[in-house]
Amino acid sequence: MLDYESLKIIWWLLVGVLLLGFAIMDGHDMGVGTLLPFVGKTDLERRVVINTVGPHWDGNQVWFITGGGAIFAAWPLVYATAFSGFYWAMLAVLWALFFRPVGFDYRSKIENTTWRTTWDWGLFVGGFVPPVIFGVAFGNLLQGVPFHFDDNLVSYYTGTFWELLNPFALLAGVVSSAMITFQGANYLMHRTEGAIFERTRIWAMLSGLVMIATFILAGFFVAGLPGFVITSSVDPGALPNPMDKSVVIQVGAWLDNFNAQPLLWALPALGVLGGLAGVVLAYLRKPLTAFVASSLAMAGIIGTAGVAMFPFVMPSSSDPRSSLTVWDAVSSHLTLGLMFWATVIFMPLIIFYTSWAYKVMAGKITTDFIKAHDKAAY
Amino acid sequence: MTETMIELSRLQFAATAMYHFLFVPLTLGLSFLLVIMESIYVVTGKTIYKDMTKFWGKLFGINFALGVTTGITMEFQFGTNWAYYSHYVGDIFGAPLAIEGLMAFFLESTLIGLFFFGWDKLSRHKHLLVTTLLAVASNLSALWILIANGWMQDPVGAEFSYTTMRMELTSFWDVMFNPTAQAKFVHTVSAGYVTGSMFVLGISSWYLLKGRDVEFARRSFRIAAAFGFASALSVIVLGDESGYAMTESQKSKLAAIEAMWETEPAPAGFNLLAWPNDATQSNDWQVEIPWVLGLIATRSTTEQIPGIKEIRAQNLERIESGILAVKALERLRKNKDDADAKLVFDAHQKNLGYGLLLKKYSPDVAQATPAMIQQAAHDTVPQVAPLFWTFRIMVVLGFAFALLFGLAFWYSLKNTFVEKTWLLRWAVWFIPMPWIAAEMGWFVAEYGRQPWSIFGVLPTHLSVSTLSEGSLYGSLAGFLGFYTLLLVAELYLMFKFARLGPSSLGTGKYHHETAAA
Numbered sequence: 001m002l003d004y005e006s007l008k009i010i011w012w013l014l015v016g017v018l019l020l021g022f023a024i025m026d027g028h029d030m031g032v033g034t035l036l037p038f039v040g041k042t043d044l045e046r047r048v049v050i051n052t053v054g055p056h057w058d059g060n061q062v063w064f065i066t067g068g069g070a071i072f073a074a075w076p077l078v079y080a081t082a083f084s085g086f087y088w089a090m091l092a093v094l095w096a097l098f099f100r101p102v103g104f105d106y107r108s109k110i111e112n113t114t115w116r117t118t119w120d121w122g123l124f125v126g127g128f129v130p131p132v133i134f135g136v137a138f139g140n141l142l143q144g145v146p147f148h149f150d151d152n153l154v155s156y157y158t159g160t161f162w163e164l165l166n167p168f169a170l171l172a173g174v175v176s177s178a179m180i181t182f183q184g185a186n187y188l189m190h191r192t193e194g195a196i197f198e199r200t201r202i203w204a205m206l207s208g209l210v211m212i213a214t215f216i217l218a219g220f221f222v223a224g225l226p227g228f229v230i231t232s233s234v235d236p237g238a239l240p241n242p243m244d245k246s247v248v249i250q251v252g253a254w255l256d257n258f259n260a261q262p263l264l265w266a267l268p269a270l271g272v273l274g275g276l277a278g279v280v281l282a283y284l285r286k287p288l289t290a291f292v293a294s295s296l297a298m299a300g301i302i303g304t305a306g307v308a309m310f311p312f313v314m315p316s317s318s319d320p321r322s323s324l325t326v327w328d329a330v331s332s333h334l335t336l337g338l339m340f341w342a343t344v345i346f347m348p349l350i351i352f353y354t355s356w357a358y359k360v361m362a363g364k365i366t367t368d369f370i371k372a373h374d375k376a377a378y
Numbered sequence: 379m380t381e382t383m384i385e386l387s388r389l390q391f392a393a394t395a396m397y398h399f400l401f402v403p404l405t406l407g408l409s410f411l412l413v414i415m416e417s418i419y420v421v422t423g424k425t426i427y428k429d430m431t432k433f434w435g436k437l438f439g440i441n442f443a444l445g446v447t448t449g450i451t452m453e454f455q456f457g458t459n460w461a462y463y464s465h466y467v468g469d470i471f472g473a474p475l476a477i478e479g480l481m482a483f484f485l486e487s488t489l490i491g492l493f494f495f496g497w498d499k500l501s502r503h504k505h506l507l508v509t510t511l512l513a514v515a516s517n518l519s520a521l522w523i524l525i526a527n528g529w530m531q532d533p534v535g536a537e538f539s540y541t542t543m544r545m546e547l548t549s550f551w552d553v554m555f556n557p558t559a560q561a562k563f564v565h566t567v568s569a570g571y572v573t574g575s576m577f578v579l580g581i582s583s584w585y586l587l588k589g590r591d592v593e594f595a596r597r598s599f600r601i602a603a604a605f606g607f608a609s610a611l612s613v614i615v616l617g618d619e620s621g622y623a624m625t626e627s628q629k630s631k632l633a634a635i636e637a638m639w640e641t642e643p644a645p646a647g648f649n650l651l652a653w654p655n656d657a658t659q660s661n662d663w664q665v666e667i668p669w670v671l672g673l674i675a676t677r678s679t680t681e682q683i684p685g686i687k688e689i690r691a692q693n694l695e696r697i698e699s700g701i702l703a704v705k706a707l708e709r710l711r712k713n714k715d716d717a718d719a720k721l722v723f724d725a726h727q728k729n730l731g732y733g734l735l736l737k738k739y740s741p742d743v744a745q746a747t748p749a750m751i752q753q754a755a756h757d758t759v760p761q762v763a764p765l766f767w768t769f770r771i772m773v774v775l776g777f778a779f780a781l782l783f784g785l786a787f788w789y790s791l792k793n794t795f796v797e798k799t800w801l802l803r804w805a806v807w808f809i810p811m812p813w814i815a816a817e818m819g820w821f822v823a824e825y826g827r828q829p830w831s832i833f834g835v836l837p838t839h840l841s842v843s844t845l846s847e848g849s850l851y852g853s854l855a856g857f858l859g860f861y862t863l864l865l866v867a868e869l870y871l872m873f874k875f876a877r878l879g880p881s882s883l884g885t886g887k888y889h890h891e892t893a894a895a
Contacts, residue, residue, distance in 0.1 A: 055491030058446065062487045066479030068453050073476040076468025076544075083457025083464075084843035090458050091853055098447050098860055102867060105443040109871055151711050153543045154462050156844050239541045331469045332539075332546040339473060346480040350488075357488050360499050375884035376494070 005236040007336040011074045012313075012326045014343055016306050018070055022063035023298045024183065025354070028291070029053035029060050031184015033100070033127020034177070037120055039188070039199040046120055047108060047370045047377065052191035054378040055361045057104060059354060061097075064130075073339050077153070077242065077329040078313050082137075085147050085157035089133050089164060096129035108378050127184070128177065135176025138305055139169030139218075142254065143225060144317030149243060158318055168225070171218050178211035179301060182278060183294045189287035193364050201282055204290065208279035215271055215301055222308060227253025228315040228323055240328040247320035254308040264307050270300030379842065386850035387459050387842045390857060392824070394451050396817055397861050401445035403816050406520055406567050407574020407609070408438045409513035413506075414601055420506050429887075430598055431509070432497070433880045434578060439494060440871050444864055446487070451857070459850075463831055463841035470536045470547045471526055474554075478522030486515035520570070521563050528559020531823070532627035533832050538730060540710045540723065545835060561616065561623040562823070568613035569819065572779050573812035575606025579786060580809035581876050583802035590889040592796070594880050599795060603786035610779040617776065618674060625675040625683065628833060630758055631826035633686045634765045636671055637661050641685040645672020651770075654762040659687060686759045693732060694755035700733025702726045704743045731835040732758075738829075738839045760828040768818040768825075775815040782808060 002010070032053050040046030053060075072079040083090050099122030107119035143166070146159040185204035189197050232246045258264045274297030281290035309315070314324040330336060370377055412431050419427035453475065456464045464472075489512045496505055529536075535552030536545045547553070579602040585595035624632050632638075637654040638646065639661070648671035652664035675683055684692070703726035709719035726733075735757065736743040739750040746754075782804060789795035795802070827833055831841040875882050881890035 055495040056488075058490055059484065059488030061446075061450075062479060062484045065450060065453050065483060066476065068457075069472065069476035069479045072457065072464065072468055073472030076472055077465050079457045079468060079472070080461035080464035080843075083454060084459070084461035084845065087458055087843070087845060087849055087853070090454060091856065094451060094454060095856060095860060097450055098864065101443040101446040102864060105439055106867060106871055109440075109875070151708070153465055154844065155465070239539070241541060241543075331472070332542075334550070335469050335473055335547045338547075338550055339476060342473075342477050342480055346477075346484075350480070350484045353485065354488055357492055360492060360496055375882070376497070 001333075001337050002340070003237065004333045004336070007333065007340060008236060008326050008330050010340060011330065011336055012306075012310070014340070015067075015071060015074065016302065018063065018067040020299055020302055022067050023180070023302060024295045025060040026057075026063050027131070027180045027183045027298065028187040029057040029184065030127040030131055031180045031182070032188050033123045033184070034131075034181050035184055035188060035200060035203055036127070037124050039196055039203065040120075041195075043113070043116060044367050044370055045196055046116075048192060048196060048365050048367055049188065050104065050107070050123070050378045051365045051370065052188055054104060056357065057100065059357065061100070064097075070339065070343075074331055074336060075313065075324075075329050076331060077155075077240075078324050081147060081155040081157075081324060082145075082314055084155065085145060085159075086137055086140075086164070087157075088161040089137060093130045093133050096125050096133075098126070099123060100126035104378055127180075131180040132173045132177045135173035136164060136169045138176070139166075139172030140164050141314055142172070142222060142305065142309065143168060144228060144249070144315040144320070144323075146318035147316050148319035148322045153242075155322075168218070168221050171214060171221065175211060175214045175218055175301065178207045178214060179294075179298055181207040182211050182275070183291070183298065186278060186282060186287050186291040186294050189282065189285075190291060191363075191365055193366065201285065204282035204287075205279050208275055208282065208294065211297070211301075212272055212275040212279075215268075215275070219268060219304075222254050223252055225254060226251050227256070227308075228312050228320060229253050229256070230311070230325070234311075234327055236327050238327070240330050242322055242324055242328040244328065245321060245323075245325075247315070247323050249317075249320055257307050257310055267300050267303040267307060271297050271304055272300070274298075274300055379839070379844065380847065383845065383847050383850060384839045384842055386847065386854060387845075388838065390459060390850065390854045391455060393854070394448065394455060394857055394861075395824075396820060397865075398445070398448040398452055399816060399820055400813060400865075401441050401448060402520070403566075403570040403573035403812065404441045404577055405438070405445050405516050406570025407572065408434060408441070408577065409509075409516050409574075410571060411574050411578055411601060411605060412438060413510050413513045414605065415598075416506050416509050418601075420502050426594060426597065429880050429883055429885060430594065432883055433594075434598070435493065436875055436882060437577075437581075437872065439490075440868060440875065442490065444868050447864065448861070459843050459845070459853075460831070460841050461843035463836065466544045466836050466841070467533075467536075467832055468544070470529060470533075470545055470553060473547070473550070474522045474526040474529075478519055478526075482515045482518035482522060486512055486519060489515065517567055520567055524563040524566055525554055525556065525559045527823075528556045528562050529553055530832050531562070531827060532556055532558035532623075533835050538727060538835075540707055541714060543711070545832070558620075558623045558627050561620040565613060565616040565620045566819075568609050568616055569812065569816050571609035572606060572613055572783075573816065575602045575609055575783065576779070576805075576809060576812045578602035579606055579783075580805045580807075583805035584876075585879060586796055587799060587802050587806070591879050591881075594888070596796065599786070600790045603783060603790045603795075606779070607783040607787040610776070610783045614776050614780060617773075621674060622677065628827065629684055630686075630689050630760070631765070631822075632675060633684065633689055634760050634762045634826060635769045635822065637664070637762050637766045638671070638683065638685045639687055641682060641688045644682045645669045645676070645679045646683050647671060648674070649766075652766065654766050656761055656763065686762070689759055690755050693758040694751065696729045696732040697735060697751055697754050699726045700729035700731065701736065701743045701746065702733070703730040704733035704736075731830070731832075731837065734840055735829060735837050738837065757829045760826055765822055765826050768821045772815045772818040772822065775811050775818075778808075779812065779815075 036049050040049045103119040103123040147157045149155055185200050188200045226249045229248055229250055231248050274293050278290045278293035311325040316322040415427050416431040489508050492508045534556050535549035537548050539546045578598050582595040582599040585591050637649050637652045639659050647666040647668045650665045653662040655662050706719045706723035709716050735754045736746045740746040829837050831838045881888040
């Protein structure tokens with residue numbers, strides 16, 4: 001069995017992998033949802049757009065659900081503290097997601113313009129709102145969140161919902177939304193043709209450029225942001241107890257990891273260069289490679305945020321000692337090991353049958369296809 | 379933490395969980411019926427069975443959408459509203475939830491797209507494989523969720539750590555093969571199969587009564603009758619198994635369900651009907667069948683089942699020991715090398731949860747008055763009347779299903795069911811009943827576990843997140859609003875497509891299409 005310290009680091013990587021899997025997979029259908037009202041002008045066109053992700057959105061959404069479950073199992077204190085602290089933000093994500101299953105499945109079952117338009121906007125909300133909120137949440141994590149624990153490790157969140165909507169967090173929300181829209185646009189181009197393809201192409205280039213610009217801007221912001229540093233000695237193999245450390249807040253500390261390991265600058269570089277490549281490829285009408293490029297860009301962007309904060313996961317601005325880190329917010333050695341093996345066994349299987357499903361359903365969705373499958377298609 | 383806040387958190391969880399379970403059982407049962415129908419299609423090549431799979435699959439999809447929607451709430455609500463619970467037992471409880479996602483829900487959700495949209499793209503055998511794996515995955519999903527819930531009822535394979543201030547996993551094997559969890563799993567999926575069968579049987583009966591799409595309805599009826607009969611029998615037998623497991627793990631729930639106040643000489647009698655009175659701690663009247671409870675619950679004629687009063691008296695002692703555990707724990711939290719505190723803690727650790735029960739009345743448990751201790755001991759058995767009645771409604775319905783499906787199966791063997799209009803009408807009116815039985819069953823399981831969220835380990839009132847009452851009123855209102863709208867949309871579509879019947883497939887062969895032409 002792997003030692004406790006290695007498992008703690010592996011789980012930080014695995015949560016990152018799940019997050020990236022979510023961004024690539026659920027991200028592209030959320031991006032398609034975001035674009036739906038704008039690139040589909042008629043009911044038939046909107047049905048084309050919806051059916052590009054129709055057979056897949058449900059499986060993709062499980063990246064999100066499994067991500068939540070994995071954080072529960074591997075980082076129970078993070079799951080408990082973040083979800084309850086960000087109560088209204090989490091509910092907004094949840095309620096936005098409500099529109100998706102019913103939007104996809106119920107929309108085209110009734111031929112009524114009001115009914116269908118309502119669900120189109122529902123699908124827009126379900127695709128647009130969650131990425132914005134995740135971005136805003138990340139923006140807040142980078143600044144620290146006001147919470148503390150008592151002696152029994154009961155967590156108390158002392159901020160308000162409105163405090164979450166500060167300028168830096170909103171900027172992070174824009175990065176996230178642009179990134180997901182970009183991803184969705186590249187996918188949608190790959191699966192469509194004609195007018196929808198052309199409209200989507202403009203959106204792809206636009207959202208790609210917004211993503212790059214806001215990501216760079218956020219990078220400059222972070223350099224001047226107070227970061228968090230553990231000042232007590234860390235025993236990475238110790239039993240987790242967040243109250244056992246001391247932490248100070250230092251401006252610019254989020255750059256420490258990059259400065260200590262200059263190779264890590266490759267991550268923000270990947271975010272920018274992957275983004276640029278994606279924009280150029282969208283311009284050249286090569287959506288599949290553009291999709292790969294935007295996926296790499298997301299790996300760079302998410303990786304940058306994760307590495308900047310490492311080993312912190314959820315720093316506390318009001319009581320820095322209560323900050324949650326990869327060392328002290330984790331499950332027991334046994335649970336981390338068990339979940340590691342469960343992931344190692346099932347993740348390749350998931351990737352295998354997901355790829356198969358995409359292969360079976362491959363090809364362009366056209367208006368003729370929808371007309372021919374009027375009753376069966378979404 | 380206020381009492382209102384705790385009550386609101388419980389109400390929200392109960393409402394969202396019970397609402398989620400309106401959609402789960404049909405998914406569990408109907409998915410296997412789809413497998414049966416499609417298998418017959420693949421073997422015989424008769425298109426009508428393909429149409430059956432597609433039509434019942436359409437209704438399956440309408441239901442599935444809301445199952446997914448409301449399931450996400452469940453996955454996140456532990457974190458949003460039960461933060462201390464999530465911290466305290468996440469080390470054990472989180473694992474089955476995550477594995478459910480990895481092993482089952484991913485597969486189920488990926489394949490459902492191929493089930494609906496893969497008809498023209500996959501060979502007949504491959505499509506059947508997709509449908510089969512879809513059914514297996516949805517049932518595996520239920521397995522992991524019930525392993526998690528089984529652990530709440532009977533927390534095996536874990537121990538408390540005072541360093542990390544939480545329960546930690548010691549044996550995943552024990553958690554997975556927890557007898558309580560396994561008994562719950564088979565009982566719950568059987569209930570799902572009954573639900574799926576009732577749904578198909580009832581709607582098919584309606585077509586038969588209307589004389590519409592008779593061939594389609596007859597075939598559906600027969601499949602549902604056979605599958606439903608087997609399921610209705612197994613739900614009873616496995617429910618009994620669940621009861622047996624409960625005798626071991628939760629005597630308080632058993633005693634409350636049976637309104638058994640006093641410990642009776644073995645084998646105890648079964649109260650068929652009674653009027654439980656919590657104030658006098660006795661039944662105002664009761665109709666008892668001698669021996670039966672003792673035989674069901676202990677499977678012996680000699681083993682005694684403790685009554686409510688005895689359970690409360692035993693728990694009083696456990697609470698007194700628990701106070702010492704809580705106080706020793708407080709000292710260990712300040713200094714983990716305190717050898718004396720460690721000694722006391724080890725001696726009383728198994729009653730830690732019972733000591734924590736007192737926190738409802740006194741934040742410092744050492745200050746608790748004898749009256750508070752008495753009250754906490756009283757709390758360890760939930761209110762009797764709600765459990766007594768919900769359990770009996772569930773059981774009566776269970777036997778009614780067995781009878782209905784038995785007759786349906788019998789007349790489908792004799793091939794005379796189409797003429798038995800009384801039977802068909804009964805089947806139509808009984809469509810909602812499996813849902814009522816399932817909700818009653820969950821009420822018994824969860825309300826019967828009170829005052830615990832983790833039986834004997836963590837009291838419900840300590841499990842909540844520290845939220846404001848305003849937030850909880852707001853979120854509860856939001857859930858009620860959203861869920862009502864969604865339910866209206868779902869029922870509207872369900873009724874619309876059930877009424878349309880196979881004509882909704884657009885094949886041109888069925889009632890509304892041929893009538894119009």
